Amino acid sequence: MKKTILFAIAVTCSVAFFNACTKSSSSPTASTASLTLYDSLGGTTMVADPAHSGSMIEKGRLTIRSVVDSTIFVIAADTSINDAFKVLLTEVGQGNLSGFQALSTNLTDFICVGTGAKDFTYGGKSMTDAHNPATNPRMTGKADNGDFNSFEADLTKGAAKNGVPSTAPVFVSLAKIVESLRGQVVQM
Amino acid sequence: MKPKMKRYKKGLLISSCVFFGLALILCIHIYIVTKPKVDANTLAMARIDFKQSIDQQDAEKITAWLYHQNGVDHVFCNKDSRIAVFTYYPFKTNASAITDKLSKGLNYKAERIIPTREELQNGCPAMAHSYSAKIYSLIKNIF
Numbered sequence: 001m002k003k004t005i006l007f008a009i010a011v012t013c014s015v016a017f018f019n020a021c022t023k024s025s026s027s028p029t030a031s032t033a034s035l036t037l038y039d040s041l042g043g044t045t046m047v048a049d050p051a052h053s054g055s056m057i058e059k060g061r062l063t064i065r066s067v068v069d070s071t072i073f074v075i076a077a078d079t080s081i082n083d084a085f086k087v088l089l090t091e092v093g094q095g096n097l098s099g100f101q102a103l104s105t106n107l108t109d110f111i112c113v114g115t116g117a118k119d120f121t122y123g124g125k126s127m128t129d130a131h132n133p134a135t136n137p138r139m140t141g142k143a144d145n146g147d148f149n150s151f152e153a154d155l156t157k158g159a160a161k162n163g164v165p166s167t168a169p170v171f172v173s174l175a176k177i178v179e180s181l182r183g184q185v186v187q188m
Numbered sequence: 189m190k191p192k193m194k195r196y197k198k199g200l201l202i203s204s205c206v207f208f209g210l211a212l213i214l215c216i217h218i219y220i221v222t223k224p225k226v227d228a229n230t231l232a233m234a235r236i237d238f239k240q241s242i243d244q245q246d247a248e249k250i251t252a253w254l255y256h257q258n259g260v261d262h263v264f265c266n267k268d269s270r271i272a273v274f275t276y277y278p279f280k281t282n283a284s285a286i287t288d289k290l291s292k293g294l295n296y297k298a299e300r301i302i303p304t305r306e307e308l309q310n311g312c313p314a315m316a317h318s319y320s321a322k323i324y325s326l327i328k329n330i331f
Contacts, residue, residue: 052229069262072233073262073264073273074264074266076233076235076264076271076273077235077264077265077266077269077271077272077273078266078269079269079271082235082271083311084310084311084312085311085312086303086307086308086310086311086312087303087308087311087312088233088235088312089233089234089235089301089302089303090232090303090308091226091230091232091278092225092226092230092232092278097230098230098231098232098233098278099232099233099308099312100231100232100233100275101230101231101232103312103314106314107314110314124314125313130313130314131313136313137309138309138310138311138312138313139310139311139313140310140311
Protein backbone atom coordinates (compact mmCIF):
# COMPACT_ATOMS: atom_id res chain seq x y z
CA MET A 1 0.00 0.00 0.00
CA LYS A 2 2.78 2.37 1.02
CA LYS A 3 4.64 1.52 -2.20
CA THR A 4 1.56 2.36 -4.26
CA ILE A 5 1.16 5.75 -2.57
CA LEU A 6 4.85 6.56 -3.02
CA PHE A 7 4.66 5.53 -6.67
CA ALA A 8 1.60 7.79 -7.20
CA ILE A 9 3.37 10.75 -5.57
CA ALA A 10 6.48 10.14 -7.66
CA VAL A 11 4.46 10.01 -10.89
CA THR A 12 2.56 13.20 -9.96
CA CYS A 13 5.79 15.04 -9.19
CA SER A 14 7.39 13.85 -12.41
CA VAL A 15 4.42 15.00 -14.49
CA ALA A 16 4.32 18.38 -12.70
CA PHE A 17 8.07 18.84 -13.21
CA PHE A 18 7.83 17.84 -16.87
CA ASN A 19 4.93 20.26 -17.45
CA ALA A 20 6.78 23.07 -15.71
CA CYS A 21 9.85 22.49 -17.89
CA THR A 22 7.77 22.31 -21.04
CA LYS A 23 5.95 25.59 -20.24
CA SER A 24 9.10 27.47 -19.32
CA SER A 25 10.98 26.36 -22.38
CA SER A 26 8.13 26.89 -24.89
CA SER A 27 6.60 30.16 -23.65
CA PRO A 28 9.28 32.61 -24.81
CA THR A 29 9.35 31.07 -28.28
CA ALA A 30 5.56 31.24 -28.56
CA SER A 31 5.37 34.86 -27.41
CA THR A 32 7.96 36.08 -29.88
CA ALA A 33 7.24 33.87 -32.87
CA SER A 34 3.46 33.82 -33.07
CA LEU A 35 2.12 37.33 -32.64
CA THR A 36 -1.64 37.33 -33.09
CA LEU A 37 -3.71 39.96 -34.87
CA TYR A 38 -4.93 40.96 -31.40
CA ASP A 39 -1.29 41.67 -30.43
CA SER A 40 -0.84 43.90 -33.48
CA LEU A 41 -3.99 45.82 -32.48
CA GLY A 42 -2.41 46.69 -29.14
CA GLY A 43 -2.64 43.36 -27.35
CA THR A 44 -2.88 43.10 -23.59
CA THR A 45 -1.20 46.42 -22.80
CA MET A 46 -3.44 48.13 -20.27
CA VAL A 47 -4.60 51.67 -21.06
CA ALA A 48 -7.19 54.03 -19.59
CA ASP A 49 -10.70 53.32 -20.82
CA PRO A 50 -12.08 56.58 -22.28
CA ALA A 51 -15.66 55.32 -21.87
CA HIS A 52 -15.32 54.53 -18.15
CA SER A 53 -13.21 57.00 -16.23
CA GLY A 54 -10.97 55.33 -13.69
CA SER A 55 -11.10 51.96 -15.49
CA MET A 56 -8.39 50.26 -17.50
CA ILE A 57 -8.83 48.21 -20.66
CA GLU A 58 -6.58 46.12 -22.89
CA LYS A 59 -5.41 48.23 -25.83
CA GLY A 60 -6.35 45.50 -28.33
CA ARG A 61 -9.88 45.36 -26.97
CA LEU A 62 -10.20 49.14 -26.97
CA THR A 63 -9.19 49.29 -30.65
CA ILE A 64 -11.68 46.57 -31.56
CA ARG A 65 -14.48 48.12 -29.48
CA SER A 66 -13.95 51.51 -31.14
CA VAL A 67 -14.31 50.00 -34.62
CA VAL A 68 -17.29 47.89 -33.53
CA ASP A 69 -19.10 50.90 -32.02
CA SER A 70 -18.49 53.02 -35.10
CA THR A 71 -19.74 50.16 -37.28
CA ILE A 72 -22.88 49.86 -35.16
CA PHE A 73 -23.63 53.56 -35.79
CA VAL A 74 -23.20 53.07 -39.54
CA ILE A 75 -25.42 49.96 -39.47
CA ALA A 76 -28.13 51.70 -37.42
CA ALA A 77 -28.38 54.42 -40.09
CA ASP A 78 -28.14 52.05 -43.07
CA THR A 79 -31.60 51.16 -44.41
CA SER A 80 -30.30 48.10 -46.26
CA ILE A 81 -29.69 46.16 -43.03
CA ASN A 82 -30.89 48.20 -40.05
CA ASP A 83 -34.25 46.40 -39.93
CA ALA A 84 -32.37 43.38 -38.58
CA PHE A 85 -30.80 45.47 -35.84
CA LYS A 86 -33.83 47.13 -34.20
CA VAL A 87 -32.66 45.67 -30.89
CA LEU A 88 -30.06 48.45 -30.87
CA LEU A 89 -32.85 50.85 -29.99
CA THR A 90 -33.89 49.18 -26.72
CA GLU A 91 -33.15 51.37 -23.74
CA VAL A 92 -32.49 48.61 -21.23
CA GLY A 93 -32.28 44.91 -21.89
CA GLN A 94 -30.50 42.27 -19.83
CA GLY A 95 -29.24 43.57 -16.47
CA ASN A 96 -28.56 47.25 -16.95
CA LEU A 97 -27.29 46.86 -20.51
CA SER A 98 -29.12 48.57 -23.35
CA GLY A 99 -29.39 46.89 -26.76
CA PHE A 100 -26.50 49.05 -27.97
CA GLN A 101 -24.25 48.06 -25.07
CA ALA A 102 -25.15 44.36 -25.31
CA LEU A 103 -24.45 44.24 -29.06
CA SER A 104 -21.23 46.21 -28.65
CA THR A 105 -20.04 43.80 -25.94
CA ASN A 106 -21.04 40.66 -27.87
CA LEU A 107 -19.43 41.72 -31.14
CA THR A 108 -16.32 42.98 -29.37
CA ASP A 109 -15.98 39.67 -27.50
CA PHE A 110 -16.46 37.75 -30.73
CA ILE A 111 -13.80 39.70 -32.64
CA CYS A 112 -11.40 39.69 -29.66
CA VAL A 113 -11.57 35.91 -29.51
CA GLY A 114 -11.36 35.63 -33.32
CA THR A 115 -8.20 37.76 -33.44
CA GLY A 116 -6.45 35.73 -30.75
CA ALA A 117 -7.26 37.45 -27.43
CA LYS A 118 -6.77 35.11 -24.47
CA ASP A 119 -8.56 37.05 -21.73
CA PHE A 120 -12.07 37.03 -23.18
CA THR A 121 -14.69 34.47 -24.10
CA TYR A 122 -17.55 34.67 -26.56
CA GLY A 123 -20.81 33.44 -25.02
CA GLY A 124 -22.97 33.65 -28.14
CA LYS A 125 -24.04 30.92 -30.52
CA SER A 126 -21.73 29.71 -33.28
CA MET A 127 -21.97 31.74 -36.50
CA THR A 128 -23.77 28.89 -38.24
CA ASP A 129 -26.35 28.42 -35.46
CA ALA A 130 -26.81 32.15 -34.94
CA HIS A 131 -27.76 32.69 -38.60
CA ASN A 132 -29.88 29.57 -39.03
CA PRO A 133 -33.62 30.24 -38.49
CA ALA A 134 -33.99 26.61 -37.37
CA THR A 135 -31.62 27.05 -34.42
CA ASN A 136 -32.09 30.76 -33.75
CA PRO A 137 -35.69 32.00 -33.51
CA ARG A 138 -34.44 35.59 -33.77
CA MET A 139 -33.67 34.93 -37.45
CA THR A 140 -36.94 35.21 -39.36
CA GLY A 141 -35.19 34.47 -42.65
CA LYS A 142 -31.80 33.51 -43.99
CA ALA A 143 -29.18 36.17 -44.63
CA ASP A 144 -28.09 36.50 -48.26
CA ASN A 145 -24.88 37.69 -49.90
CA GLY A 146 -26.32 41.21 -50.22
CA ASP A 147 -26.81 41.41 -46.44
CA PHE A 148 -23.29 40.20 -45.83
CA ASN A 149 -21.86 42.67 -48.37
CA SER A 150 -23.74 45.50 -46.62
CA PHE A 151 -22.30 44.42 -43.27
CA GLU A 152 -18.76 44.37 -44.70
CA ALA A 153 -19.26 47.79 -46.30
CA ASP A 154 -20.48 49.21 -42.96
CA LEU A 155 -17.51 47.64 -41.17
CA THR A 156 -15.19 49.37 -43.65
CA LYS A 157 -16.92 52.70 -43.01
CA GLY A 158 -16.77 52.12 -39.25
CA ALA A 159 -13.03 51.46 -39.40
CA ALA A 160 -12.50 54.52 -41.59
CA LYS A 161 -14.30 56.65 -39.01
CA ASN A 162 -11.63 55.50 -36.56
CA GLY A 163 -8.78 56.43 -38.87
CA VAL A 164 -8.20 52.86 -40.09
CA PRO A 165 -8.32 52.86 -43.91
CA SER A 166 -9.37 49.75 -45.80
CA THR A 167 -5.82 49.41 -47.15
CA ALA A 168 -4.19 49.22 -43.70
CA PRO A 169 -2.60 45.76 -43.11
CA VAL A 170 -4.47 45.39 -39.81
CA PHE A 171 -7.81 46.04 -41.49
CA VAL A 172 -6.96 43.71 -44.38
CA SER A 173 -6.28 40.92 -41.84
CA LEU A 174 -9.51 41.68 -40.00
CA ALA A 175 -11.49 41.77 -43.25
CA LYS A 176 -10.09 38.33 -44.16
CA ILE A 177 -11.36 36.92 -40.86
CA VAL A 178 -14.81 38.43 -41.45
CA GLU A 179 -14.91 37.22 -45.05
CA SER A 180 -14.02 33.70 -43.90
CA LEU A 181 -17.36 33.67 -42.03
CA ARG A 182 -19.45 34.29 -45.16
CA GLY A 183 -20.14 30.57 -45.67
CA GLN A 184 -21.43 30.26 -42.11
CA VAL A 185 -23.57 33.41 -42.23
CA VAL A 186 -25.01 33.09 -45.75
CA GLN A 187 -26.84 29.77 -45.74
CA MET A 188 -28.83 30.05 -49.00
CA MET B 189 -41.36 8.48 23.19
CA LYS B 190 -43.80 11.36 23.02
CA PRO B 191 -41.35 14.15 24.06
CA LYS B 192 -38.84 12.78 21.52
CA MET B 193 -41.44 12.97 18.76
CA LYS B 194 -42.37 16.48 19.87
CA ARG B 195 -38.72 17.57 19.72
CA TYR B 196 -38.35 16.00 16.27
CA LYS B 197 -41.42 17.85 14.99
CA LYS B 198 -40.17 21.13 16.47
CA GLY B 199 -36.78 20.64 14.80
CA LEU B 200 -38.41 19.89 11.48
CA LEU B 201 -40.59 23.00 11.75
CA ILE B 202 -37.61 25.24 12.56
CA SER B 203 -35.55 23.73 9.71
CA SER B 204 -38.43 24.23 7.27
CA CYS B 205 -38.89 27.84 8.37
CA VAL B 206 -35.16 28.56 7.99
CA PHE B 207 -35.08 26.85 4.57
CA PHE B 208 -38.09 28.76 3.21
CA GLY B 209 -36.82 32.00 4.74
CA LEU B 210 -33.45 31.61 2.98
CA ALA B 211 -35.17 30.61 -0.28
CA LEU B 212 -37.31 33.76 -0.08
CA ILE B 213 -34.24 35.95 0.54
CA LEU B 214 -32.50 34.29 -2.46
CA CYS B 215 -35.55 34.95 -4.69
CA ILE B 216 -35.66 38.62 -3.65
CA HIS B 217 -31.91 38.90 -4.27
CA ILE B 218 -32.23 37.34 -7.75
CA TYR B 219 -35.13 39.70 -8.56
CA ILE B 220 -33.15 42.76 -7.47
CA VAL B 221 -29.92 41.90 -9.31
CA THR B 222 -31.59 40.79 -12.55
CA LYS B 223 -34.21 43.54 -12.70
CA PRO B 224 -33.39 45.84 -15.63
CA LYS B 225 -32.30 49.17 -14.26
CA VAL B 226 -30.90 52.39 -15.62
CA ASP B 227 -27.84 53.79 -13.87
CA ALA B 228 -25.34 56.55 -14.58
CA ASN B 229 -23.30 54.25 -16.87
CA THR B 230 -26.20 52.99 -18.98
CA LEU B 231 -25.73 54.12 -22.56
CA ALA B 232 -28.62 53.74 -25.00
CA MET B 233 -29.08 54.42 -28.69
CA ALA B 234 -31.90 56.33 -30.36
CA ARG B 235 -32.82 56.80 -34.01
CA ILE B 236 -34.49 59.80 -35.62
CA ASP B 237 -35.92 59.51 -39.14
CA PHE B 238 -36.38 62.70 -41.14
CA LYS B 239 -39.54 62.85 -43.23
CA GLN B 240 -37.95 65.25 -45.68
CA SER B 241 -34.77 65.26 -47.74
CA ILE B 242 -31.63 66.53 -46.03
CA ASP B 243 -28.30 67.48 -47.57
CA GLN B 244 -24.77 67.45 -46.19
CA GLN B 245 -25.20 70.89 -44.65
CA ASP B 246 -28.36 69.74 -42.85
CA ALA B 247 -26.60 66.59 -41.65
CA GLU B 248 -23.78 68.66 -40.18
CA LYS B 249 -26.23 71.09 -38.56
CA ILE B 250 -28.22 68.24 -37.01
CA THR B 251 -25.05 66.50 -35.80
CA ALA B 252 -23.74 69.68 -34.18
CA TRP B 253 -27.11 70.41 -32.56
CA LEU B 254 -27.38 66.91 -31.10
CA TYR B 255 -23.83 67.09 -29.74
CA HIS B 256 -24.83 70.21 -27.84
CA GLN B 257 -27.61 68.45 -25.93
CA ASN B 258 -26.85 67.45 -22.37
CA GLY B 259 -26.47 63.68 -21.97
CA VAL B 260 -25.78 62.96 -25.66
CA ASP B 261 -22.65 60.86 -26.15
CA HIS B 262 -22.03 60.21 -29.85
CA VAL B 263 -23.89 61.18 -33.05
CA PHE B 264 -23.99 59.94 -36.64
CA CYS B 265 -26.23 61.41 -39.33
CA ASN B 266 -26.63 59.72 -42.71
CA LYS B 267 -28.03 62.20 -45.24
CA ASP B 268 -28.69 59.48 -47.83
CA SER B 269 -30.94 57.43 -45.57
CA ARG B 270 -32.22 60.58 -43.77
CA ILE B 271 -31.48 58.97 -40.42
CA ALA B 272 -29.67 60.32 -37.39
CA VAL B 273 -28.55 57.93 -34.66
CA PHE B 274 -27.10 58.94 -31.34
CA THR B 275 -26.13 57.37 -28.05
CA TYR B 276 -27.19 59.05 -24.83
CA TYR B 277 -27.37 58.51 -21.09
CA PRO B 278 -31.03 57.78 -20.14
CA PHE B 279 -30.03 58.74 -16.60
CA LYS B 280 -29.49 62.31 -17.81
CA THR B 281 -31.79 62.84 -20.75
CA ASN B 282 -34.76 61.57 -22.72
CA ALA B 283 -34.48 60.73 -26.44
CA SER B 284 -38.13 61.54 -27.19
CA ALA B 285 -37.75 64.98 -25.63
CA ILE B 286 -34.59 65.57 -27.68
CA THR B 287 -36.45 64.58 -30.87
CA ASP B 288 -39.31 67.00 -30.10
CA LYS B 289 -36.87 69.77 -29.30
CA LEU B 290 -34.99 69.11 -32.55
CA SER B 291 -38.20 69.19 -34.62
CA LYS B 292 -39.29 72.48 -33.08
CA GLY B 293 -35.89 74.11 -32.69
CA LEU B 294 -34.48 73.31 -36.14
CA ASN B 295 -37.84 73.02 -37.91
CA TYR B 296 -37.41 69.53 -39.38
CA LYS B 297 -40.10 66.90 -39.82
CA ALA B 298 -38.49 64.34 -37.57
CA GLU B 299 -39.75 61.21 -35.85
CA ARG B 300 -38.11 59.02 -33.24
CA ILE B 301 -38.24 55.33 -34.19
CA ILE B 302 -39.12 53.05 -31.29
CA PRO B 303 -39.26 49.35 -32.20
CA THR B 304 -42.24 47.23 -31.25
CA ARG B 305 -41.91 44.23 -28.92
CA GLU B 306 -42.25 41.89 -31.94
CA GLU B 307 -39.47 43.68 -33.80
CA LEU B 308 -37.20 43.31 -30.79
CA GLN B 309 -37.72 39.53 -30.76
CA ASN B 310 -36.40 39.21 -34.31
CA GLY B 311 -33.14 39.91 -36.05
CA CYS B 312 -29.70 40.65 -34.73
CA PRO B 313 -28.24 37.13 -34.47
CA ALA B 314 -25.41 38.42 -32.29
CA MET B 315 -27.93 38.83 -29.47
CA ALA B 316 -28.69 35.09 -29.37
CA HIS B 317 -26.88 33.35 -26.54
CA SER B 318 -26.22 29.69 -25.91
CA TYR B 319 -27.92 28.17 -22.86
CA SER B 320 -24.58 27.74 -21.07
CA ALA B 321 -23.84 31.45 -21.60
CA LYS B 322 -27.28 32.40 -20.26
CA ILE B 323 -26.71 30.34 -17.10
CA TYR B 324 -23.21 31.80 -16.72
CA SER B 325 -24.61 35.33 -17.12
CA LEU B 326 -27.36 34.66 -14.54
CA ILE B 327 -24.87 33.31 -12.00
CA LYS B 328 -22.56 36.24 -12.68
CA ASN B 329 -25.47 38.63 -12.07
CA ILE B 330 -26.45 36.92 -8.82
CA PHE B 331 -22.99 36.83 -7.27
